[in-house]
Amino acid sequence: MAEIIDGKRAGEDVAAKVAKASAELVDRTGVKPGLAVVIVGEDPASQVYVASKSRKARECGFHSVQHTLAEDTPEAELLALIDTLNADAAIHGILVQLPLPAHIDSGKVIQAISPDKDVDGFHFINVGKLGAGVLDTAFVPCTPAGSMLLIERIHGRDLSGLNAVVVGRSNIVGKPMANLLLAANATVTIAHSRTKDLPALCRTADILVAAVGRPEMVKGDWVKEGATVVDVGINRIPAPEKGEGKSRLVGDVEFASAAQRAGAITPVPGGVGPMTIAMLMANTLVSACRSAGVEGPKF
Numbered sequence: 001m002a003e004i005i006d007g008k009r010a011g012e013d014v015a016a017k018v019a020k021a022s023a024e025l026v027d028r029t030g031v032k033p034g035l036a037v038v039i040v041g042e043d044p045a046s047q048v049y050v051a052s053k054s055r056k057a058r059e060c061g062f063h064s065v066q067h068t069l070a071e072d073t074p075e076a077e078l079l080a081l082i083d084t085l086n087a088d089a090a091i092h093g094i095l096v097q098l099p100l101p102a103h104i105d106s107g108k109v110i111q112a113i114s115p116d117k118d119v120d121g122f123h124f125i126n127v128g129k130l131g132a133g134v135l136d137t138a139f140v141p142c143t144p145a146g147s148m149l150l151i152e153r154i155h156g157r158d159l160s161g162l163n164a165v166v167v168g169r170s171n172i173v174g175k176p177m178a179n180l181l182l183a184a185n186a187t188v189t190i191a192h193s194r195t196k197d198l199p200a201l202c203r204t205a206d207i208l209v210a211a212v213g214r215p216e217m218v219k220g221d222w223v224k225e226g227a228t229v230v231d232v233g234i235n236r237i238p239a240p241e242k243g244e245g246k247s248r249l250v251g252d253v254e255f256a257s258a259a260q261r262a263g264a265i266t267p268v269p270g271g272v273g274p275m276t277i278a279m280l281m282a283n284t285l286v287s288a289c290r291s292a293g294v295e296g297p298k299f
């Protein structure tokens, strides 16, 4: 049976380090890290995530503001809010919760965020730095950054000689994840819906990252014996066994069968999700340290 990687615990470790550094930053410079989270519309799942980000920010001793805009907010109004936050010296990180309503061009909105406050790491400047391996000043997207810290717990920082397969090629997880694995010297393959014989490819992976958004798509017999499996998926599926109308969270990996073969595996919930939120705090702290001109902690 695989070791179950405790992402909740790892996320708490990161948050404790952030909280300590945040208090030191305030003491030394008077600068308090500030995070602005913007949400447009009333999607209940998004509301839950945004609330937990704001809560975690307060736990870290941050200045935390949340802007909740109506579903029908015009794009220009959202862009104007971003301009205001870009110019606000008390704000070091801006997160616009995705997805945005269909009438808003999310690409335009993301590129309007100052790259220096882009704690999601989605601005082209940060995407480019990651692609070029300039990691010291890049903001790295939170989910891949958190996944790397979980992988580090098993393999250390140097992944030389290890084969990594990333299933999924999204801009928010698959592509940045592949770049981080490559920067750590892994041999990386990105697989996707057009990949031939995906199960066979996955069986070559010492590190298998599933980020496709399809519930339990990766089966146990796709997993190489002893591999490290990182499940990025968070899918809510019906759970009639729990009662009428009930649901449960599953990942992109069929956990029970994969855990039989893996050496280590992240669960859902309690794996990558809590690390994502923790890395958002880490990125915000780093941004505040930069703005105060002091060296922050490394994560």
Ligand SMILES: Nc1nc(=O)c2c([nH]1)NC[C@@H]1CN(c3ccc(C(=O)N[C@@H](CCC(=O)O)C(=O)O)cc3)C=[N+]21
Pocket (backbone or CB within 6 Å): 048, 049, 095, 096, 097, 098, 099, 120, 142, 143, 234, 249, 268, 269, 270, 271, 272, 273, 274, 275, 276, 277
């Ligand atoms: N600009 C932007 N940046 C994001 O980082 C972003 C986003 N938009 N839009 C939505 C997704 C989703 N996301 C999650 C973060 C943590 C958990 C998390 O902590 N999940 C818990 C379970 C939560 C539950 O029970 O529902 C866990 O996996 O243990 C989940 C999902 C960040 N996202």
